[in-house]
Amino acid sequence: MSSDLSELEDERVQVQKAQEGDAGALGWLRKRFHPILTNILLSRGGNRTEVEDLLADLWADCVPGGEERASILEKFSGKCTFQGWLSTVATNRLIDLKRKQQRRGELSVPEQEEGATTFINRLPAGPASDHEGSLVQLLRQSLQQAFASCSAEGLLMLRLVYLHGLSQREVARMWGCHEATISRTVAQTMSAIEKNTLRELKKQDPWLELTFEDFLDLCRSQQMGFL
Numbered sequence: 001m002s003s004d005l006s007e008l009e010d011e012r013v014q015v016q017k018a019q020e021g022d023a024g025a026l027g028w029l030r031k032r033f034h035p036i037l038t039n040i041l042l043s044r045g046g047n048r049t050e051v052e053d054l055l056a057d058l059w060a061d062c063v064p065g066g067e068e069r070a071s072i073l074e075k076f077s078g079k080c081t082f083q084g085w086l087s088t089v090a091t092n093r094l095i096d097l098k099r100k101q102q103r104r105g106e107l108s109v110p111e112q113e114e115g116a117t118t119f120i121n122r123l124p125a126g127p128a129s130d131h132e133g134s135l136v137q138l139l140r141q142s143l144q145q146a147f148a149s150c151s152a153e154g155l156l157m158l159r160l161v162y163l164h165g166l167s168q169r170e171v172a173r174m175w176g177c178h179e180a181t182i183s184r185t186v187a188q189t190m191s192a193i194e195k196n197t198l199r200e201l202k203k204q205d206p207w208l209e210l211t212f213e214d215f216l217d218l219c220r221s222q223q224m225g226f227l
Helices: 002-019 023-043 048-061 082-106 134-148 152-163 168-175 179-204 212-222
Strands: none
Touching: 002 023, 023 048, 023 082, 048 082, 082 134, 082 212, 134 179, 134 212, 152 168, 152 179, 168 179, 179 212
16 A cells, blocks of 8 residues: 555656656556556557557657647646546547548548649648547546436436435335346436447447446546536
8 A cells, every 4th residue: 555655646746847848757657557548549440550659749749849839738737636637638639630630531532643642731730739628528428318218206316315314215205116126227317328338439430449437537638517
C-alpha cells in the first residue's frame, strides 16, 4: 500500500513539473504511460499505425509552444487519475480520427496521378477537441438512449434506491410486493442499461471496442452530468 502511495505521489509531482514546462518530467510521464496508452487504444479499435501517430501527436501537444500554443497538460485538473485523463483524451482523438477517415471514404474523389495531392487531403483538419468533443457526445447520447429504452417503473426503482437511498424493502412496501421483486427489477434494469449502452456505442461507431467498465472509466474522467 505504501509503495502505491509513493508511486502516486511521484506521479503527481512529475505531472506538476511537466505542467510547468519541465522536459525531464514530461519524459518521465511519457516513459511511464506510453505503453499503457498504446495497449488501451489498440484494445479500443485503433490499429498500430493510427495509435503510434496519434500518441506522437499527443505527446507533442504536451510540450508548450509559447504564447501561441499552450500545453494540453494545462487542462488536467487533477479531479481524476492522470492515466484516466490521458486515456480519455487519446480515445477522444481516436474517435475523431476514425470519423474523419469514414467521412473521407464516403466522399467520391476522382483518381489522381501517383504522387499527386487530392483536394480532400489538402483540406485542413478541424481543431482537436479534448474536452467537450466527440467522446463526450458519444457517451452521453449512448447512455441517454439506454435509459430511454428502459421501463419507467424500473428507472423509478433505481432512482429511489440509488439516488434517494431507500432500501429495497421500503420500495417493496410502496409497490405492495415482495422485496425479491424489487431486487429482480433493479438488477434487470441495470443489466439492460449496460447492454443497451454498449449496443448504442456500437451503432454509432461500429469499430469502437469498449467494455462497460471502460465506459464508466471514461465517464468518471470526464465527470459528466447526465440529465
